[in-house]
Amino acid sequence: NRGTVNSQKTIAVIPKGISHFFWQSVKAGAEAAGKDLNVKIDWKGPAQETDISGQVNIVEDAINRRVDGIVLAPSHGDSLVPMVLRAQREGIPVTIFDSGIATDQYLSYVSTDNREGGAVAARRMGEKLGGKGKVAIIGAKKGSVSTDEREIGFEATIKEKFPNIQIVQWLYGEANATKSLSVAEDILTSHPELNGIFASNESSTVGAVRAILQRNLPNKVLLVGFDATPDLVKNVKDGAIDSLVIQNPFKMGYEGVKTIVDKLNGKQPQKRIDTGVSLLTKENVETPEIQKLIK
Amino acid sequence: MMDSLNTALEMRDISKSFSGNTVLDGVTLTAHAGEVLALVGENGAGKSTLMKILSGVHQPDSGEILIDGQKLNFSRPGDALSAGIAMIYQELSLAPHLTVAENIFLGREPLRVAPLGMINDNDLYQRSQSLLEDYGFRINAKTRLGRLSAADRQLVEITRAIVEAKRLIVMDEPTSSLTSHEVEELFRLIKDLKKRGLAIIYISHRLEELDDIADRMTILRDGKVVYSGKWGEISTDELIRHMAGRELKEIFPPRKASIGGVKLKVENLCRSPKFEKISFEVRAGEVVGLAGLAGAGRTELVEAIFGAQPLESGRVVLNGVEVDHFETNQSVKRGLSLLTEDRKRTGLCLNLPLAANITLANVRALVSGGVLRKRKETAAANELINKLGIRPPSPSKPVGRLSGGNQQKSLLGRWLFAKSDIFLLDEPTRGVDVAARSEIYRKINELAESGAAVLIVSSDLPELLGMADRILVMRRGHLVAELNAGQTTQEEILKYAAVEES
């Protein structure tokens, strides 16, 4: 009796949060897929990325609404497991995107390799600094799996590949641009000799670049950030930011929806789809490949 | 009959000071079973403090309490209660959200399943209702206390204390919101309690009512006992001299004011059921009294005239100009002032300095060039402090540290500074001692002599008879009589004021 009123299939796409450019691109991708594949997209996420039980509720509501499939970016690797299992039991296919989950009872996992993202940033940092110097990490929020992965990937690669680079401070900006700015200022105060900063998400990159601009240090402190907004891209062009690790959120949204549609049409999608990371620099920012990613 | 010299309570050598201020200094007091001990003294003499020590609210710095010859130590009110000592506090101490019955038995609820603390509500209501009926109070035990009038609340408080009292009952100004009618009921109860052998300590500033019930008295002045003895051994004048430490000329000084034109005129004021169709006028130089029983609607009426409470219909004319916008700031601007009944709730800003309280209704006068001139404020406050004899005369001291009488005077000062010429004074001497009262009367007379119009609302009939030129009587929201103060009597006023029994 499902879909008696409306025969179009409905797919719930549930991000971790809804207030970042990143998620907006995911949404655009999901909606593009919805259009191409003729399914209805329910875009719904908690207002805050830290609101884990809010997301659990949203998934539960989607299951109760008997959607035809769920595309989920779990805000915690363990917390969403019961809901994913329940959806599986009730015959609703679930595709995981962006961040991992501690079960394999899903249809497909579509994401950036976040650890690799951190490693890309570390390699860039190491090369530009000539393999030596002092760097700091401005993290997003402890406990958020995707950003934790990036920070760990960065740290591990620096330690392994560039033993002469010292990570002197590692603070968190609480996924808040102003807090990140304050933290960045304090890092620059306690380490005036600092050579580089790695910022692991959009808000921490915004905070870091403002602190660097404010102290007029664009040429002294090398900033490698994560994710792109028009302003941040402009900062790259201006030279305030050295480079940004960018993901392909549009592709995540698109591929996520597509896996579900495939499944509904009887095809078995790939279990793991890597949407890839790229490095946006002053040199390549105008290339069509990069421009496509930051649209 | 009990032996009337059976000592029920002895407080020996009690001293108490609050952060360095000595409030009680070696007070010794004895109360006998079956007798009423009147405890009198000026405002701030330490009466309430002494009684709060007895009831376990405060702990004495030194001294001891003996009940039936046995030394006891009260570290909290519960201890005193279990020793059979109950108290009616000066400030009402009931919970407005609870019912009458719940209040009467608060802290000693009858239980059904004791280990669970489960309350037996049937028993609670039945017992409360029959107590209220026994005492002749017409109050439904199931009514929420907040819905009762001030007088009824006082009666509940009395009931509560009487139920608890086993040996001794302290009454701290129990009649301050009662009118003669209820006072009589209370006195009947007190006589009953005496017969049952309880000791009673009774505090009041209404010296005339003490004649009816007091057996002995203790006079406190500045925290020391200045006199103890049988009631009636000394004359009232002498008593007042002991209390005040000085001679008091007359309580009601004479006034020589010439009555002028109409300053305040109200027509057909209505807000049913509180008051209806009230019309009267007050002239320059005139003091008009407004009498009535508790709940007659007098307070509601003057507050409505002042604009602090809504008015359904009617006109208020101040100095010939009709006020159409009923907000207090409009009234104040036009020279109307209201000395409210409850100085703690609607009068003073207790933690602000005396000077700020005096100038509050006319801060505008202190502002020049947009700046509030502090020096001007201190000067103005000092002038009024001297004029009214406010003690201690320190304008920067928070007004809450003053004793009751002085607080009342500073409120009067506020309206003098506001340059008002029409005064509505609601219970201007409630809780004020005799000496301070006569100073306030003197001030009222000066106002009238300088051409102001004064309306005094009071439950104290001798006060109205002594002060007013005319007396208006209200009954259940209606103006029922206008009497010439020189030719009427308490009995006549009461006849008009009393609610006819239906």
Added chain:
Amino acid sequence: MPDWIKRFLPFISLILLCALIPLCEYFVLGQDPKFLTLGNLAAIARQTAVITIMAMGMTMVMVAGGIDLSVGSIVGLAGVVGALSMTHGSSVFTGILIFIAVGAACGLINGAAISSLRIPPFIVTLGAMGIYRGLGLYISDGNAIVGLPQGFGYFTEKSFFGFIPLPLLIVLAIALIVHFALGSTRLGRYCYAMGSNIEAARYAGILVSRYQITYYTILGALSGLAGAIESARTVTGQPNAGEGYELNVIAAVVIGGGSLSGGQGTVVGTIIGSLIMGVLANGGNLLQISPFIQKIVIGAVIVLAVTFDEFQRRTFESKEA
């Protein structure tokens, strides 16, 4: 009969809401209404359980004239400590007791500080809010505690008779106990008395501080239990769990007719208050209303509920004044 309306106002709003949502589902979204399905009602019960349980305790504290801003942080701290105990080998049952014990300890500290320092509960618990949250984060180093026994998850997933979720039964049991305590025992009577006039309670010989401590401890214990349910729902101990819950809990009490100045509040009212907020959120999700709009609606509902309430109180007080 304004008193009658007043008492039933929150209830009526709830019923209206429950009627409105399926209608919108059908006519606006053009879908079969899912709102009144057993599955969804069970989901609402599970989703509101945490807030409702805490709100039961908060009702006591607020009726007694207090407030506790630290309950959300207690959920987080209890969640971390309880989860750690399980990863260190304690059984699910012992683990749940540890959640509750941690909560009760926090509540006890709040109550003791409030009654001994004699400073406003708002401040004490504002400070405690930071302290408990910091502690939870510190103990867990900001990481979620993972690897909890699978059986712990069943704790909230379990249903009786196929559709009554265990959290609902817990809520009902607690509601009955608190309702009984507030209405028919000394503990409850003194709650109203203290909230109505604390001096009067003291003068009546009630050992005010002991009762104050008791109320806060009960609230703490219930917050610990809520932390257990929250943890079980996410099968992790999240140090950030419960962030901002204090405001939802207070709002539930207030919508249900409780007063910030004490002396007023009932268990039934609070449950309805909590349900109104839960149904608004659930309905918002079903109707695909943006969470931003939901925020606005819930804010407006809080103000409106209290406006009605206060309006009633004023007409009541004008009778009394």
Added chain:
Amino acid sequence: MPDWIKRFLPFISLILLCALIPLCEYFVLGQDPKFLTLGNLAAIARQTAVITIMAMGMTMVMVAGGIDLSVGSIVGLAGVVGALSMTHGSSVFTGILIFIAVGAACGLINGAAISSLRIPPFIVTLGAMGIYRGLGLYISDGNAIVGLPQGFGYFTEKSFFGFIPLPLLIVLAIALIVHFALGSTRLGRYCYAMGSNIEAARYAGILVSRYQITYYTILGALSGLAGAIESARTVTGQPNAGEGYELNVIAAVVIGGGSLSGGQGTVVGTIIGSLIMGVLANGGNLLQISPFIQKIVIGAVIVLAVTFDEFQRRTFESKEA
């Protein structure tokens, strides 16, 4: 001279803190102390400017016996609307005026609701907190507003004489004005009177509602200005900006000696309160203390500050009662 100590207690704590941090830097971390460098002091000024400006307004509101929980949401809403106005072509100057105007409008609504509905400010502003936040998120669809004119960033980065940041000058100017208003105008006198006893103020002929609205509007306008600074600092309009600031702002007032029950509080105290919290956070970062421990410390400082304060007040009130 307890009164003397009381007045200077927050100040003394601040000085001690400022001495302690460099000492720890030197002896514990073994670094050259950076805390007292001009650059770091300027950073503290910038970091605390937003909270301090809001706390100036909150001092007024709290002295007058009110409270406003919605200030953080106002920062967000004003940030979004102001930023949008700039991306739609308004100049930086007009844009800043729009920030302030949006804030003032929110404050006006709060004040008008509180004085006309006569419901407790805690509730009105708890509701408003959700409403304004939801509005900001809704308008921006949850996205940061980007593409603001570069000149807007200079608004906070600009320094005078090379080291006095513009936000510091703004804070000082506002502090002077509010200090003057509270101490030497009718507006301020009525503030204390209303906070001390609002009924008494009304009976003294003060048009209480008008002043209430004024205080909330001033606080709203200052929150809007704070939103402008916050936005300028990151050169974006973040819809989530200011989340949780209400508690920091209230804590600043309270640490500085303001009282939740009104009638008390000073501008100087509030500034010190805000600085204490700012210095704790900055020092914590310099000393590389875990942010979790920082949370605990700040919570403890709030409780301790008020305990001292209340202790002083009690010795005073026992004299008065």
